[in-house]
Amino acid sequence: MNNLVWFRNDLRIQDNHSLKSACDQEGDVIAVYFFDPRFYNKSDFDLDINVTLPFGKTGKYRAQFIREAIADLKAGLEEHGIPLLVFNDRPENVIPRLVQEYDITDIYLQKEWTRDEVEQENALGKALSELENKPQGHRVYDQFLFHPDDVPFENWKQIPRVFTEFRKKCEKQSEVRDIVDIAGYKQDILKVEETEIPTLPELGLETFTKDTRSAFPWTGGEISAWERLDHYFWETEKLKFYKKTRNGLVGIDYSSKFSAWLSIGSISARQIYWEVKRFEKEIKKNQDTYLLIFELIWRDFFKYVSLKHHNDIFKIGGILHKDYEWKSSERELKKWINGETHEPFVNANMKELAATGWMSNRGRQNVASYWSMHKEQDWRIGAAYFEHILIDYDVHSNYGNWMYNSGVGNDPRNRTFNIQLQASRYDGDGKFQRLWLQEGLF
Template sequence: MNGLMWFRHDLRLSDNPAITALSRRCNKAIFLYVIDPNWFRPVRFQCSHMGKFRQEFLYQTLRELDTQLRINRQRLVVKVGNPLEIIPNLCKKHRIDLISMTSHPGVYERHQVANLQRQTDCEVQTAESFTMFLENQIPFQQDDFPATFTKFRKYIEKNHILPCFPICAPDDYPQRITESSDSFDDQEFIFDLRPYRGGEDSANFQLNQYFWKSHRVKNYKETRNGFDGWNFSSRLSAWLANGSISVRTVAAELENYEYRHGKDESTQALYFELLWREYFQWMMNIHGSKMFQFAGIKQKRPLTSFYSQQYKSWEEGTTDYPIVNACMRQLKHTGWLSNRGRQIAASCLVNELGVDWRFGAAYFEQQLIDFDVASNFGNWQYLAGVGADPRGQRHFNLEKQAAYYDPDGMFVKKWSAESSTIR
């Protein structure tokens, strides 16, 4: 049997059930990734789906994935174009019997699977590994999905629902089907993302550093609201977003750490963050396109609109709020922003500037190296009062936020306009 493994948000070999299933059933296979040029073109809300930082992080990840496949006498075939045109053509050319891929809660990703099933005679097989839990563990419909994170968490705890345990990479891979790749980058480095580096090896290195080398997970609760630096949080979100590491691997590592060193408030706080990610994934899976609508999952239209001058000042970091400006300049120059910084920036755009939250969500999608569709739009709806916030809306006091989380003003000073121009 000939197979095709279509990588999307699962750019790893370990804990990838889609690869395992393919390897068990197929004698020969193509391992494929498709880069859609539309990702890099401005679309709605004046932004592209992927900016320069995540693009380079993706390219680094693809290079490493190809290296790992070569060790197993395979190759990563990279094509540039529309996957719904490329994959059916490859299936005909190489007489593919089985297409294997990882399921994903995104609306776009689910439409891809449905359209592919209609456009090819191949068997299309999906496997679950983007979330901690399986779909049969989360038996909700739209009318009974927990309206708040707390209700979701309590349901998980009450029913003793545990994360799935990660699986190892296959010992044997199907024989390679020869197919050429398209050129997708012209140089080794487009941007210097350090200390970020794309790929499964880098993800596992960071996991090991955070848990076992530095033991910084023990201080997570005290440090998680930091603005700058590398060690105040796990920094695993970028690798989780493109699937260089699975959330199940992180959850298993956390459980192992607690077994060896004890459970405390910090390890529990980190698990709650994994649960927040999980909550938004299942929210996206249940509510679908409502996650992108102005009125959100609550179908409650906020009193905001689009004001070009206010939005531009927010995007460029030239508002009347120094802490917001520092956050936006950091995002512009690095592709990263702390969780606290994201909340502050979002609250400012919606509440102080009165701008439609979707413009902010789209800009974050473009800029963030760790963009995840469910987490991004779920959090923006939460801040805008159209999502899962039980209070109805989050309005941060920006002066108090700055005084509490940047008391010496070092973050604002570092990312002042004068400092940012030399970056």
């Protein structure tokens, strides 16, 4: 009688409820992670748009970040005697065998609800149903700041359409749960099969060298996440100035950069929240510290939006079912991706993204507005490219923000950006554009 923890987008040891639950049960714990080929194939938006997308779902930057996080997770689990098996395969092809070979009676995993992850679970469920002794599955919501059982809404249909209403109700009526850990857990090292983390070429991706100009130079993993938090909070106290600097474009400290580790669960929203509270108690409490929590609530909001609307977040009409006349030009897509538009500010941001897998929040809003509002191109094509290229891709925030900026999401108002005005306001001296475009532009 042993327990299997299937890691997905919860690549951490601290504050991991699936891992904690498995360790609290009888029997030993084995962990597994899958580089599922379905998440590295070409985007299936090709099925209902008029453009063939020249990229897959997961690109080299995010894949490398995940690889690093898995290496970190494997080393951390070994300190507790827990082996991590890693496979470049579909879960339904492997887990039934693991169940039989290692006498697995219970499987613990983070609950997901978006299309690809549900299809993945369903395929596994079908494969497990053919076993004589089917293991018990235990799914837990573990990627929220405010747990679904704690928000002041009886069901998902009641989730407000407007963020402010959601935020105010949660701030007033919800509590953030405490952190859990397995600090005292230790088991004898199990003898299991040897597995290797696949290389980028084995995932169908090219290797790369990190660009020295990147505003996101860090590696994946729980250790790296906490080193970043320690730097931003405690070593430099940059958190005190978050509101003043968060619209920056150049450098590592204009924003927290936590989104990448949050996206794959190397750190939890709860952990960041409680560290902010400790900072407010020990260092300073101001609008800047509150704003970081505010952003964590925005992240929660988009997760609840996808819980409420399901696959509508991937449809061209969005959650508002708007019937706009969207275009889909391969020529415009190539110009946008390569940073060859008539807007230098858009070009600089897109070149940064292509070279590093990172773009500032201010940049993302401008390039999204350019694509969907200025050029009136199918917003899902832009969202699919972000899914491919961003280190910090999160399905809920990505598609939620693209809908929001394209007039088919939670705010139907016209959010078309005056890009030249934005460039003069946030890059008035041209420093960012000079960094990513040819010298002598200004």
